[in-house]
Amino acid sequence: MKIAIMKLGGILITALPLDLIDEDAMEFQGDLLNEINAHDAKGVIIDISALDLVDSFMARIINDSATMAGLLGAEVVVCGMQPQIGTTLIEMGRELLGVETALNLDLAMARILAKVKAEDMEQADDGT
Amino acid sequence: MAGAKLTTCPDPEDCFRRPSCLPVTDEHHVQIVRRHALQCTAQLGMSRLSSHYVATAVSELANNLFFHTSNGGEIRFCCLDKAGRVGIEIIAQDEGPGIVDIAAAMTDGFSTNGGLGAGLGGVRRLMDEFEISSKPGIGTRIIARKWLTEAELCCDRKSH
Ligand SMILES: Nc1ncnc2c1ncn2[C@@H]1O[C@H](COP(=O)(O)OP(=O)(O)O)[C@@H](O)[C@H]1O
Ligand SMILES: [Mg+2]
Numbered sequence: 456m457k458i459a460i461m462k463l464g465g466i467l468i469t470a471l472p473l474d475l476i477d478e479d480a481m482e483f484q485g486d487l488l489n490e491i492n493a494h495d496a497k498g499v500i501i502d503i504s505a506l507d508l509v510d511s512f513m514a515r516i517i518n519d520s521a522t523m524a525g526l527l528g529a530e531v532v533v534c535g536m537q538p539q540i541g542t543t544l545i546e547m548g549r550e551l552l553g554v555e556t557a558l559n560l561d562l563a564m565a566r567i568l569a570k571v572k573a574e575d576m577e578q579a580d581d582g583t
Numbered sequence: 584m585a586g587a588k589l590t591t592c593p594d595p596e597d598c599f600r601r602p603s604c605l606p607v608t609d610e611h612h613v614q615i616v617r618r619h620a621l622q623c624t625a626q627l628g629m630s631r632l633s634s635h636y637v638a639t640a641v642s643e644l645a646n647n648l649f650f651h652t653s654n655g656g657e658i659r660f661c662c663l664d665k666a667g668r669v670g671i672e673i674i675a676q677d678e679g680p681g682i683v684d685i686a687a688a689m690t691d692g693f694s695t696n697g698g699l700g701a702g703l704g705g706v707r708r709l710m711d712e713f714e715i716s717s718k719p720g721i722g723t724r725i726i727a728r729k730w731l732t733e734a735e736l737c738c739d740r741k742s743h
Contacts (some may be wrong), residue, residue, distance in 0.1 A: 476610045508617060508635070510642040511699040512650075518699075539635040546636065547705035548691065 470502040498567035504535030534563035608655030643702040644675035652679025670730035681719040
Protein backbone atom coordinates (compact mmCIF):
# COMPACT_ATOMS: atom_id res chain seq x y z
CA MET A 456 0.00 0.00 0.00
CA LYS A 457 1.51 3.29 -1.14
CA ILE A 458 1.08 6.20 1.25
CA ALA A 459 0.61 9.53 -0.51
CA ILE A 460 2.89 12.40 0.46
CA MET A 461 1.62 15.78 -0.71
CA LYS A 462 3.51 19.03 -0.97
CA LEU A 463 2.06 22.39 -0.05
CA GLY A 464 4.54 25.24 -0.23
CA GLY A 465 7.61 23.91 1.54
CA ILE A 466 5.56 21.60 3.74
CA LEU A 467 4.86 17.90 3.21
CA ILE A 468 1.51 16.52 4.30
CA THR A 469 0.81 12.84 4.72
CA ALA A 470 -1.73 10.62 6.45
CA LEU A 471 -1.13 7.19 7.94
CA PRO A 472 -3.71 4.54 7.00
CA LEU A 473 -5.50 2.20 9.37
CA ASP A 474 -3.97 -1.13 8.41
CA LEU A 475 -0.33 -0.14 8.20
CA ILE A 476 2.02 -3.13 8.23
CA ASP A 477 5.74 -3.19 8.89
CA GLU A 478 6.73 -3.38 5.23
CA ASP A 479 4.53 -0.41 4.25
CA ALA A 480 5.96 1.55 7.15
CA MET A 481 9.51 0.98 5.95
CA GLU A 482 8.58 2.05 2.44
CA PHE A 483 6.81 5.14 3.78
CA GLN A 484 9.86 6.18 5.79
CA GLY A 485 12.07 5.83 2.74
CA ASP A 486 9.63 7.82 0.59
CA LEU A 487 9.32 10.53 3.21
CA LEU A 488 13.09 11.02 3.38
CA ASN A 489 13.33 11.16 -0.40
CA GLU A 490 10.56 13.74 -0.60
CA ILE A 491 12.11 15.89 2.13
CA ASN A 492 15.39 15.84 0.23
CA ALA A 493 13.84 16.38 -3.19
CA HIS A 494 11.82 19.42 -2.13
CA ASP A 495 14.09 20.63 0.62
CA ALA A 496 10.98 20.51 2.80
CA LYS A 497 11.06 22.54 6.00
CA GLY A 498 8.17 20.78 7.68
CA VAL A 499 6.18 17.56 7.72
CA ILE A 500 2.64 17.06 8.97
CA ILE A 501 1.58 13.50 9.70
CA ASP A 502 -2.17 13.15 10.05
CA ILE A 503 -3.23 10.14 12.13
CA SER A 504 -6.97 10.75 12.26
CA ALA A 505 -7.59 7.49 10.37
CA LEU A 506 -5.94 5.47 13.14
CA ASP A 507 -8.44 4.08 15.63
CA LEU A 508 -5.65 2.76 17.81
CA VAL A 509 -1.96 3.48 18.36
CA ASP A 510 0.04 0.71 19.99
CA SER A 511 3.78 0.72 20.65
CA PHE A 512 4.44 -0.58 17.14
CA MET A 513 2.65 2.35 15.55
CA ALA A 514 4.16 4.78 18.06
CA ARG A 515 7.59 3.60 17.02
CA ILE A 516 6.84 4.14 13.34
CA ILE A 517 5.68 7.69 14.05
CA ASN A 518 8.66 8.43 16.32
CA ASP A 519 11.20 7.02 13.87
CA SER A 520 9.69 8.97 10.98
CA ALA A 521 9.87 12.17 13.02
CA THR A 522 13.46 11.52 14.10
CA MET A 523 14.60 10.86 10.55
CA ALA A 524 12.81 13.93 9.23
CA GLY A 525 14.35 15.97 12.03
CA LEU A 526 17.82 14.82 11.03
CA LEU A 527 17.17 16.22 7.57
CA GLY A 528 16.19 19.53 9.11
CA ALA A 529 12.41 19.24 8.79
CA GLU A 530 10.05 20.09 11.65
CA VAL A 531 7.40 17.43 12.32
CA VAL A 532 3.94 17.81 13.80
CA VAL A 533 1.46 14.95 14.18
CA CYS A 534 -2.22 15.84 14.06
CA GLY A 535 -5.67 14.34 14.38
CA MET A 536 -5.04 11.91 17.22
CA GLN A 537 -8.30 10.55 18.60
CA PRO A 538 -8.69 11.47 22.30
CA GLN A 539 -8.79 7.96 23.72
CA ILE A 540 -5.49 7.18 22.01
CA GLY A 541 -3.76 9.92 23.98
CA THR A 542 -5.25 8.68 27.24
CA THR A 543 -4.25 5.11 26.46
CA LEU A 544 -0.68 6.03 25.59
CA ILE A 545 -0.35 7.83 28.92
CA GLU A 546 -1.88 4.88 30.79
CA MET A 547 0.63 2.57 29.13
CA GLY A 548 3.14 4.34 31.27
CA ARG A 549 5.83 5.84 29.12
CA GLU A 550 6.08 8.81 26.92
CA LEU A 551 5.54 6.56 23.98
CA LEU A 552 4.82 9.20 21.43
CA GLY A 553 7.84 11.48 21.38
CA VAL A 554 6.48 13.96 18.86
CA GLU A 555 4.73 17.28 18.88
CA THR A 556 0.99 16.96 18.32
CA ALA A 557 -1.71 19.34 17.16
CA LEU A 558 -5.47 18.89 17.30
CA ASN A 559 -6.11 19.15 13.58
CA LEU A 560 -4.52 19.91 10.23
CA ASP A 561 -5.15 23.67 10.45
CA LEU A 562 -3.43 23.96 13.81
CA ALA A 563 -0.61 21.68 12.69
CA MET A 564 0.02 23.90 9.68
CA ALA A 565 0.02 27.03 11.83
CA ARG A 566 2.45 25.37 14.25
CA ILE A 567 4.79 24.25 11.49
CA LEU A 568 4.81 27.64 9.79
CA ALA A 569 5.58 29.34 13.09
CA LYS A 570 8.46 26.96 13.71
CA VAL A 571 9.89 27.39 10.24
CA LYS A 572 9.64 31.17 10.57
CA ALA A 573 11.34 31.14 13.97
CA GLU A 574 14.13 29.07 12.53
CA ASP A 575 14.57 31.35 9.53
CA MET A 576 14.88 34.32 11.85
CA GLU A 577 17.45 32.51 13.96
CA GLN A 578 19.47 31.79 10.87
CA ALA A 579 19.18 35.40 9.73
CA ASP A 580 20.45 36.48 13.16
CA ASP A 581 23.36 34.10 12.95
CA GLY A 582 24.25 35.51 9.54
CA THR A 583 24.69 39.06 10.77
CA MET B 584 -3.63 -12.95 0.98
CA ALA B 585 -4.49 -16.41 2.30
CA GLY B 586 -5.73 -16.53 5.85
CA ALA B 587 -6.14 -12.78 6.09
CA LYS B 588 -9.85 -12.97 5.42
CA LEU B 589 -10.97 -14.72 8.58
CA THR B 590 -14.43 -13.96 9.77
CA THR B 591 -14.15 -12.73 13.31
CA CYS B 592 -17.53 -13.17 14.81
CA PRO B 593 -20.29 -14.58 12.62
CA ASP B 594 -22.83 -14.32 15.38
CA PRO B 595 -22.04 -11.60 17.91
CA GLU B 596 -24.22 -13.18 20.59
CA ASP B 597 -22.24 -16.34 20.14
CA CYS B 598 -18.88 -14.74 20.68
CA PHE B 599 -20.20 -13.34 23.94
CA ARG B 600 -21.32 -16.70 25.30
CA ARG B 601 -18.65 -18.98 23.95
CA PRO B 602 -14.91 -18.43 24.22
CA SER B 603 -13.35 -17.72 20.87
CA CYS B 604 -9.86 -18.38 19.64
CA LEU B 605 -8.25 -16.52 16.76
CA PRO B 606 -4.90 -17.27 15.11
CA VAL B 607 -2.19 -14.64 14.80
CA THR B 608 0.14 -15.92 12.14
CA ASP B 609 -0.03 -13.04 9.70
CA GLU B 610 0.48 -9.34 10.32
CA HIS B 611 -3.05 -8.65 9.06
CA HIS B 612 -4.44 -10.79 11.86
CA VAL B 613 -3.49 -8.07 14.33
CA GLN B 614 -6.27 -5.87 12.98
CA ILE B 615 -8.72 -8.76 13.15
CA VAL B 616 -8.07 -9.64 16.80
CA ARG B 617 -8.30 -5.98 17.78
CA ARG B 618 -11.69 -5.70 16.16
CA HIS B 619 -12.80 -8.91 17.80
CA ALA B 620 -11.73 -7.54 21.18
CA LEU B 621 -13.91 -4.48 20.61
CA GLN B 622 -16.88 -6.66 19.68
CA CYS B 623 -16.51 -8.61 22.91
CA THR B 624 -16.14 -5.54 25.13
CA ALA B 625 -19.11 -3.86 23.44
CA GLN B 626 -21.27 -6.86 24.23
CA LEU B 627 -20.08 -6.83 27.81
CA GLY B 628 -21.12 -3.20 28.13
CA MET B 629 -17.62 -1.97 28.82
CA SER B 630 -17.01 1.78 28.49
CA ARG B 631 -15.44 3.15 25.33
CA LEU B 632 -12.18 4.00 27.03
CA SER B 633 -11.81 0.66 28.84
CA SER B 634 -12.65 -1.10 25.59
CA HIS B 635 -9.92 0.88 23.91
CA TYR B 636 -7.47 -0.17 26.63
CA VAL B 637 -8.38 -3.81 26.02
CA ALA B 638 -8.04 -3.49 22.25
CA THR B 639 -4.65 -1.82 22.63
CA ALA B 640 -3.48 -4.57 24.99
CA VAL B 641 -4.67 -7.19 22.50
CA SER B 642 -2.82 -5.36 19.75
CA GLU B 643 0.41 -5.45 21.78
CA LEU B 644 0.05 -9.18 22.47
CA ALA B 645 -0.74 -9.90 18.82
CA ASN B 646 2.26 -7.89 17.66
CA ASN B 647 4.45 -9.89 20.02
CA LEU B 648 3.10 -13.15 18.59
CA PHE B 649 3.93 -11.92 15.13
CA PHE B 650 7.28 -10.24 15.78
CA HIS B 651 8.82 -12.47 18.45
CA THR B 652 7.89 -15.98 17.26
CA SER B 653 8.42 -17.62 13.90
CA ASN B 654 5.08 -19.41 13.63
CA GLY B 655 2.82 -16.96 15.42
CA GLY B 656 0.29 -18.08 17.98
CA GLU B 657 -3.29 -17.60 19.01
CA ILE B 658 -5.40 -15.36 21.18
CA ARG B 659 -8.37 -16.64 23.14
CA PHE B 660 -11.18 -14.40 24.26
CA CYS B 661 -13.40 -15.39 27.09
CA CYS B 662 -16.15 -13.37 28.70
CA LEU B 663 -16.12 -13.88 32.45
CA ASP B 664 -19.25 -13.74 34.55
CA LYS B 665 -18.83 -15.04 38.04
CA ALA B 666 -19.74 -14.02 41.56
CA GLY B 667 -21.27 -10.78 40.38
CA ARG B 668 -18.17 -9.81 38.46
CA VAL B 669 -18.19 -9.47 34.70
CA GLY B 670 -15.09 -9.09 32.59
CA ILE B 671 -13.03 -10.24 29.69
CA GLU B 672 -10.14 -12.67 29.72
CA ILE B 673 -7.51 -12.64 27.01
CA ILE B 674 -5.03 -15.46 26.62
CA ALA B 675 -2.20 -15.11 24.14
CA GLN B 676 -0.16 -18.23 23.62
CA ASP B 677 2.49 -19.52 21.32
CA GLU B 678 4.99 -22.30 20.90
CA GLY B 679 7.73 -19.85 20.08
CA PRO B 680 11.20 -19.33 21.53
CA GLY B 681 9.93 -18.37 24.97
CA ILE B 682 11.35 -15.66 27.20
CA VAL B 683 14.54 -16.39 29.13
CA ASP B 684 14.35 -13.49 31.56
CA ILE B 685 10.74 -12.54 32.18
CA ALA B 686 11.60 -9.73 34.60
CA ALA B 687 13.81 -8.12 31.98
CA ALA B 688 11.16 -8.52 29.27
CA MET B 689 8.63 -6.78 31.52
CA THR B 690 10.93 -3.81 32.00
CA ASP B 691 10.00 -0.70 30.05
CA GLY B 692 12.40 -0.08 27.23
CA PHE B 693 13.62 -3.68 27.02
CA SER B 694 13.33 -5.12 23.53
CA THR B 695 15.23 -7.81 21.70
CA ASN B 696 14.34 -6.50 18.25
CA GLY B 697 14.65 -2.75 18.44
CA GLY B 698 11.04 -2.20 19.48
CA LEU B 699 9.99 0.37 22.07
CA GLY B 700 9.88 -2.37 24.71
CA ALA B 701 6.69 -0.96 26.17
CA GLY B 702 4.33 -3.72 25.09
CA LEU B 703 4.29 -6.10 28.03
CA GLY B 704 4.48 -3.35 30.65
CA GLY B 705 1.74 -1.54 28.77
CA VAL B 706 -0.54 -4.59 28.76
CA ARG B 707 -0.04 -4.97 32.51
CA ARG B 708 -1.04 -1.37 33.12
CA LEU B 709 -3.98 -1.30 30.71
CA MET B 710 -5.54 -4.47 32.11
CA ASP B 711 -6.59 -5.28 35.71
CA GLU B 712 -4.86 -8.64 35.98
CA PHE B 713 -1.79 -9.94 34.22
CA GLU B 714 -0.06 -13.33 34.36
CA ILE B 715 2.85 -14.44 32.26
CA SER B 716 4.47 -17.84 32.00
CA SER B 717 7.17 -18.78 29.57
CA LYS B 718 9.67 -21.55 29.02
CA PRO B 719 12.58 -21.16 26.65
CA GLY B 720 12.12 -23.55 23.75
CA ILE B 721 8.52 -24.33 24.74
CA GLY B 722 6.57 -21.11 24.39
CA THR B 723 4.84 -18.28 26.14
CA ARG B 724 1.41 -17.78 27.65
CA ILE B 725 0.05 -14.47 28.81
CA ILE B 726 -3.29 -14.12 30.56
CA ALA B 727 -4.81 -10.68 31.03
CA ARG B 728 -8.20 -9.76 32.46
CA LYS B 729 -10.22 -6.63 32.71
CA TRP B 730 -13.35 -6.30 34.84
CA LEU B 731 -16.32 -4.06 34.42
CA THR B 732 -16.53 -1.27 36.98
CA GLU B 733 -19.61 -0.82 39.19
CA ALA B 734 -20.75 2.02 36.94
CA GLU B 735 -20.37 -0.07 33.81
CA LEU B 736 -22.20 -2.97 35.45
CA CYS B 737 -25.29 -1.02 36.44
CA CYS B 738 -25.89 0.51 33.04
CA ASP B 739 -25.19 -2.75 31.26
CA ARG B 740 -28.59 -3.68 29.88
CA LYS B 741 -27.38 -7.03 28.61
CA SER B 742 -26.40 -8.22 32.08
CA HIS B 743 -28.18 -11.27 33.36
N1 LIG C 1 5.42 -14.13 22.64
C1 LIG C 1 6.73 -13.89 22.87
N2 LIG C 1 7.66 -14.85 22.62
C2 LIG C 1 8.97 -14.62 22.86
N3 LIG C 1 9.47 -13.46 23.34
C3 LIG C 1 8.60 -12.48 23.60
C4 LIG C 1 7.19 -12.62 23.38
N4 LIG C 1 6.58 -11.48 23.76
C5 LIG C 1 7.56 -10.66 24.18
N5 LIG C 1 8.77 -11.25 24.10
C6 LIG C 1 10.06 -10.67 24.51
O1 LIG C 1 9.84 -9.62 25.44
C7 LIG C 1 10.43 -8.41 24.96
C8 LIG C 1 9.60 -7.22 25.39
O2 LIG C 1 8.34 -7.26 24.75
P1 LIG C 1 7.53 -5.90 24.59
O3 LIG C 1 7.42 -5.25 25.93
O4 LIG C 1 6.27 -6.18 23.87
O5 LIG C 1 8.50 -4.99 23.70
P2 LIG C 1 8.85 -5.07 22.12
O6 LIG C 1 7.82 -5.93 21.48
O7 LIG C 1 8.80 -3.66 21.68
O8 LIG C 1 10.23 -5.67 22.02
C9 LIG C 1 10.55 -8.61 23.46
O9 LIG C 1 11.55 -7.81 22.90
C10 LIG C 1 10.84 -10.09 23.35
O10 LIG C 1 12.20 -10.36 23.58
MG1 LIG D 1 5.81 -5.82 21.80
